[in-house]
Amino acid sequence: MSDYLGSKKTGGSDETNRRRPLDDVGPVRAGESPVDVINRLLEAATGNDPLRFDLLRLRRQIQEQELTVAEARAAIEKMDNVIKKVTAPANRIGTFLGFPKPGLAHVAVAGHDYFTNVDPRLDTGALKIGARVLVNEAYVVVGDLGYDHSGPVGKVMDAMPDGRLRIGQEHGLPSAIVQRSSDLANANLKQGDEVRVDPAFRVAIEQLQSSQQREYYLEEIPQLPWAKIGGQQKAISAIQDAIELPLLYPDLFERFRYAQPKGFLLHGPPGCGKTLIGKATAYNLTRKLREKSGRDTKECFMHVKGPEILNMWVGESERLVREIFSIAREKRQLGFMPFLFIDEAESILGTRRAGRYSNILSTLVPMFCSEMDGIESLHDVVIILASNRADLIDPAILRPGRIDRKIRVNRPDKPGARDVFGIYLTDDLPLDDALVKQHGQDHRAAVESLMDAVGNALFAHKETNRFLEVTLRSGRKDILYRGDLVSGAIIASIVERAKEMAIKRSIATGKDQGVSLADMLQALDLEYAENDIFPPTDVTEDWLMLLDYDPENVVKVSPIRQLAPARGKGLGGSI
Ligand SMILES: Nc1ncnc2c1ncn2[C@@H]1O[C@H](COP(=O)(O)OP(=O)(O)OP(=O)(O)O)[C@@H](O)[C@H]1O
């Protein structure tokens, strides 16, 4: 061991060892730890060398100290991190607007725009336009927070060809041009769609689903050829002249510079087929257009019920009207032929008389007019208004160039009523055996006889048919009979009641039974006694709505109550 430092292993010659002072140990071997040195010395020491015990102890001490140092270092590092964290300045949040150059980000922070660097550790490929980003005190983008989940909502007023959007806000706030977020880059945004915008109002982030509300007006129309409407030939011809011909022969009308209407008003007493005629117009016209153009034009019937538009929230009714027109225009662009049917039109388009809704009406009527003026002609949208009180509709709506065709849907007269009975008494309807037998098993002849008999019963000027007494200002008293107050709806209901009777009889007897004349006549009586089209009270005002009289000339209307007919066994109520 004594010659250890001078041994060959140190790599020095005897000469150099001799000249070197004892504490000059030379350079530490690379990668050699104190423990390694001790290990080497232990190898060199012979088994009974007394130094060996000291070396082993020294090695243990060094190992224990090394462990303590490592633990202390870790604790310091942890402390350092904590100190760094709690003393670091807060990061601001900005909106990422894009990469004008590779590696250079455009962000908006608190109303100011910056071109800034991006922390290279950030995955720039995943950064979405419109996302919130963290920027440090040097405005370097250091974090990606994704899209915000809240923020203002605006409505697309225009989708520009370059992808930018013009967003409008309600109640006259200024509109703004915004860009699309990465997620909306290819979205099919249209005028009227609602989008959520980032709080800085720079990027449209998300399209809001309001489609449920928008589809709400759209109604399927059943197959409704004109033949399914009875006794309204005059109204139907008027519609065909006013709407069908200009649509089917546009060139001819253009040559004559004929001012085409944009729609028409159907007016008349309740239950006479205004809504039915509106739907049939959509069905028949679209079918004809399809045949003529060979293109697959689809009908689109928007059924808007006036009172549903009235809304207590300021501006909400106006928003609905704008939305309705915007849906109609949109549907046109998609290849549909939109029919905008506004039922009970007087409720929203009434004269701006004083009343509960006068505030709303005073803005709705001008807005409706301007929306209507924005429609070129009925080649875009056909507007159909329906009302029982056409006299209440604001004249501005009915001006030439707007809805200047008024088509009256009258109560059916006797032949008209027969027509309507014919529509509901179909050839496949099970008839009473005795009735068919009476007509030599000719089912058709039996149906015709029912139509005649019930028509005669309905229109007879007999005592039991007296229905109303109208006292006029002149002192004259008019008696109105059941036939004077009949409507398509009443006729349809009479037939339904008669069918119910036959069905119940079949159930009661266990045998197939058909509709008989007695059923029809009893149903007629019941209908006039129970129909809820007729006002339940004697209030003259209510009854005047059903009559053709000028209210000015009428002093009093008194219903002549017939005693309700005794009901047949088990015939009450409906099925
Ligand atoms: N001319 C008619 N031909 C066949 N059915 C008719 C006719 N008129 C009315 N009906 C029947 O009466 C029902 C009600 O008619 P509709 O809803 O069209 O009346 P309306 O004039 O719109 O009444 P309201 O003023 O109460 O809205 C129809 O669904 C149909 O079954």
Ligand SMILES: [Mg+2]
């Ligand atoms: Mg109706």
